[in-house]
Amino acid sequence: MGSLPVPAFPSKHCLDESSHIDEATLSALFKSQQSHLNFFFDHIDHSQTLAFTRALLNAAGTVFFTGVGKSGFVAHKISQTLVSLGVRSAFLSPVDALHGDIGILTNRDVLILLSKSGATEELLRLVPCARAKGALLIALTSVEGNALAAACDMSVHLPLQRELCPFNLAPVTSTAIQMVFGDTVAIALMEARNLTKEEYAANHPAGKIGKSLIFKVKDVMKKQDELPICRESDLIMDQLVELTTKGCGCLLVIGDGYRLIGTFTDGDLRRTLRASGEAIFKLTVGQMCNRNPRTIGPEAMAVDAMKKMEAPPSPVQFLPVINDESILIGIVTLHGLVSAGL
Known part of the structure; x- marks a missing residue:
């Protein structure tokens, strides 16, 4: 049974003097690529691009992308970008489409075919089958007068030097200009659809961007039994367990009806101990607490809580959460915000 020969690659120990790259060579390559990309920007037909963008904007069904090889990877990425912006889109493998998956296409859909040459055999075989389903066919190619562009209902020429x-x-x-073209059109669709930050965040709930736009203080705060609660008449030394076991680095001092009176931190404990010595055994929390702490409401955005913690004159590690009547309902900590991915 035959096999392909294994190519002999030089090891790091046997590279000859020609096997190297210097900064000047690398810089020249980046400049060349920049020049090639500028050629694309300078020669792109904006009327074709506008017609393409409007076709996607007005699509009644799903916007499908397809391609083979590297163009296939780009097609998949552009499709995923559109999905993240709330556009119904999907990647359709041209090979799988010819073996049953084309059943997903309808006359309400758009099928975009990416090919540098416009001569990709798999895509040319797919065209008549997709046309029979009634989908709008659009070719994105970079060679003038190619077969794929001629076979589709619409085409966009992506100029390639x-x-x-x-x-x-x-x-x-x-592939770089395919990606640039697709992502730029995606942002044009985003603006045309008036997508809000909140709508965008709803599509990215697990990411930092989404969390910063979705999560409110009430979603990340500790509450009820998790709160390090004490009364202002309690002796400081009697509350050490409460201070150290709830993981907040503070005591929340409350009065009648859970009204917040102030806070007493582990830093306050150290300062009181240095200043008072043995007298600390007789001091109450109310005598030494901060009666004007920074606070926040439950409906505030969690990211704003983090900003408030970091604000001058000095950062803090927590914020008591109170309602409009100064009733304590929770605490949000910097550790909790970071753990939530903010």
């Missing part, structure tokens, strides 16, 4: 590859073969510039 050449690949950065010295052999003009590896698709490193063509």
Whole structure:
């Protein structure tokens, strides 16, 4: 049974003098790529781009993307970007489509086919099948007068000067302009649909961006039995267990009806001990607590709680959460915010 020969790659110990790269060479490559990308920006047909964007904006069904190889990866990425912006979109494998998956296409859908050459055999075979389903077909290609563009209902030419590859073969510039084109159109759709920050965040609930726009203080605060509660008449030394076991670094001093009176921190404990010595055994929490602590409401955004903790004149590690009547309902800590991914 035959096998392909294994290529002999030079090890790090046997590289000859030609196997190196210097800063000047690398800088020249970046400048060349910049020049190739500028060619794309300078020659893109904005009327074609506008027609393409409007077709996606007015799509009654799903916007499907397809491609083979590197163009397929780009197609998948652009589709996922649209999904994250609330646009119904999906990637359709051209091979799988020809073996049953084309059943997902309807006459309400748009199918976008990415190919640098416009001669990709799998896509050309897919076109008549997709047309039979009634979908709108749009080609994104970089070679003038190609078969795929001619076979589709609409096409956009993505101007390509050449690949950065010295052999003009590896698709490193063509895929870059595909990505730039797709993502720019995605943002155009985002603006046309008047997508709000809140809507965007709703599509990214697990990410830091989404959490910062969705989570409120009430979603991340400690409450009820988790709160380090004491009365102002309690002796400081009697509340050490409460101070150290709730993981908040403070005591929340309350009066009648859970009205917040002030806070007493582990820092306050150290300062009181240094200043009072043995007299600390007779001091009450109310005598030494901070009666004007920073507080926050439950409906405030969690990210705003973090900003308030970090605000001058000095940062704090927690904020008591109170309602409009100064009734204590919780505590939000810096550790809790960080643990929540903010």
